[in-house]
Amino acid sequence: MHLLRLLRAYSRPYAGLLTAVLVLQAVSALATLYLPSLNADIIDKGVSRGDVGYIWSTGGVMVAVAFAQVITAVAATWCAARAAMGIGRDLRRDIYARVDRFSAQDMGEFGVPTLITRGTNDVQQIQMVTVMALSFMVTMPVMCIGGIVMALREDVGLSWLMWVSVPVVLIVVGIMIAQLVPLFRSMQDRVDAISGVMREQITGIRVIRAFVRERHETARFDRANSAVAFVSERVGRVFVLMGPVIMMVMHGATAAVLWFGGHRVDAGQMEVGSLTAFMQYLLQILVAVMMGSFMAMMLPRAIVCAGRIGTVLRHEPSIEAPAAPVTPDRLRGELEFRNVSFTYPGAEKPVLQDISFTVHPGQTTAVIGATGSGKSTLINLIPRLYVPTAGEVLLDGVPVTQLDRAEIVDRVGLVPQKAFLFSGTVASNLRFGRQDATDAELWEALRIAQAADFVAGRTTGEGEQEATGLASSVAQG
Structure with missing residues (x-):
């Protein structure tokens, strides 16, 4: 099971906290079990006989046991929360590290919305x-x-009530779990869908406004939101049924204990204190089963989420670093495509076929073609965002498949179609291309991009630009 494998692998660093949880919970549970027995002794040996001293002494023991139960329960919960949050943090870290190694092809295979959901909601x-x-x-x-x-110690004659009530609760929970598993799987898929819709709308908000598509996008979001709401409502109906059914079983068991136990007390077969203790023990058993049922109700969704997370963690990136990277003798800036072809996974025809050309240092080459002709794909092959299906892409005479990723980043500067601006000044954003660029070179780059006048009108002195807000304005300009 994916969930067990994940928890086994990621709980090892928290072995100390887990051991503390086990010990503290055992003490808390034993203290809880001891309290009804003490209460029975107070009734049978203290109240019925009028022994006030025994009531005070046993009551003092009950207070001490209850105090120990509270302290150990709180400490166990604290340790459990620390361990669980640590496991979640480690999972998110490893998911991010794995996704950071994904190529454009891997990202397209999964999709950005589902990767966001798997790293956030699924981990939660x-x-x-x-x-x-x-x-x-x-x-x-x-x-x-x-x-x-402990209940059998008090009275064996009423034990049949346990063998009836507990299986009823287990059967009810089993039926509900069988209904929840497919619902939770569907819910996660629909959460992916609504995340994708929101991401597309936020990214393309300017285009949506430009083409007056607000109503269409609102209806599209409403459909995705309604799909999530529909599944959530069905899950909620199952959860709503569980509480009343279990409470009905508990109250029925309590009434049965009082009815049949009262006859046994009347017949002199058991004491009143034993009847009270037996009823408390039966309720404790049913409460324990109910707690287990709550956890069982959450398991189906967690199992689905663990499977989705495991798929990401097990996925090997399609583009791996070379075992023995090669470093070119010197940096010349020569680019060569040698009989390059590329086919997207699942496509019937290649988007690029037998492409060969050479770009020499200082030479400018324009790639012209209609939408969908493969211009962006060709550019993405240079920094090895994709790997050619056939042929080679060479930088300074070395195939990019033999270059280390850091070497490619140092040698290739890629300006995508979409603008990406980071917090800081316009100058700091421009210097992402070259850290040692002078102010004069930055202004020359702005002039070429036809943004010099726009930025010059917003300078605060000595060529320094306003911070983050200005960066966004430059993008829009």
């Missing part, structure tokens, strides 16, 4: 289940097994 679901599991993985079995043992 695993965090929540981890907290629940760490909080209940000791308490639930100890409460169930210990509650059964």
